[in-house]
Amino acid sequence: MEIIRCGWCEKDDLYRKYHDEEWGKPVYDDDTIFEFLVLESFQAGLSWYTILNKRENFRKAFEDFNYRKIAEYNEDKIEELMQNAGIIRNRMKISATIGNAQKFLEIQKEFGTFSTYIWNFVGGKPIVNQPKTLKEVPATSEISDALAKDLKIRGFKFLGSTVIYAHMQATGMVCDHLVDCHCK
Template sequence: MEIKRCDWVTNDELYIKYHDEEWGKPVYDDETIFEFLVLESFQAGLSWFTILKKRENFRAAFDQFNYKKIANYNPEKLESLMQDAGIVRNKLKILATVNNAQRFMEVQKEFGSFSKYIWGFVNHKTINNKVKSIKDVQATTDISDALAKDLKKRGFKFLGSTVMYAHMQATGMVNDHLTTCFCYNKH
C-alpha cells in the first residue's frame, strides 16, 4: 500500500525524510528552533529544497547553529562565510544571522527560553488546521503577522510573516499536514 503524503513532497529521499520525520513535529528546544530560524531566513526568496540540500553545509559553516558562538562572530568569520560556496552567500542574511543570535539570547533572558516566547503565540499548543488541499494552505496568518511584528520590534531581521508562518509549520506550532497525509495525526 502506498503511503499518502502532503502534495508538496517530491520523490527526493531528502525531502521525504524531512517531511516524514521533521516537518510539523513540535519543537521545543531552543537550539533546534534557532536552526530553523536561520534556515528559514536564508530561504526567503528561494525554495525550501535549495536550503534543505545545503543544510549540512549551513550546519558546518555556522558552528552547528550554536547561537552563542554566532552572536560573537568577528569580521574574519563573516568573510569566510561570504566565501563559502556550500551556503547561500548573501551578506545581509549572514549579518542578520549574527544579529538574530544576539536578539535570540535577549529573548531567552526575558522569557527563560525562546521556546516559551514563541510558543506563547499559539497558547503553547499546536493549532490543527485540518487542511484538505494544498490550495488551502495559507502563506501568512494573523498569528504569523503578530509574531513577525513582535520579532521586528525586538530587532530581528529577515523574519517576516511568510517566513514565520513557514517556521510555525516546520516546528509544529501549526499542523498543516493534509488531513489525508499519514503524518496528520502522527505528531
C-alpha cells in the same frame, strides 16, 4: 500499501524524509528552534528545497547553529562565510543571522527560553488545521503576522510573516499536513 503524503514533498527522498520525520512535529528546544530560524531566514526568496539540500553545509558553517558562538561573530567571520560556496552567500542574511543570534539570547534572558516566548503566540500547543488541498494551506496567518511584527520590534531581520509561518509549520507550532496525509 501506498503511503499518502502532502504533495509538496514528493520531489525526492530528502524531501520525503524531512516531511515524514520533521515537518509539523512540535519542537520545544531552543537549539532546534534557532536552527530553523536561521534556515528559514536564508530561505527568504529561495525554495525550501535549496536550503534543505544545503542544510549540512549550513550546520558546519554555523558551528551546529550554536547561537552563543554566532552572536560573537565579527567581520572576519562574515568574510569567511562569504567565501563558503556550500551556503547561500548573502552578506545581509549572514549579518542578520549574527544579529538574530544576539536578539535570541536577549529573549532567552527575558523569558527563560526562546521556546517559551515563541510558543506563547499559539498558547503553548500546536494549531492543527485540516487542509484538504495544498491550495488551502496559507502562506501567513494573523499569528505569524503578530509574531513577525514582535520579532521586528525586537530587532530581528529576514523574519517576515511568510518566513515565520513557514517556521511555525517546520517546528510544529502549526500543523498543515493535509487531512489524508499519513503524518496527520
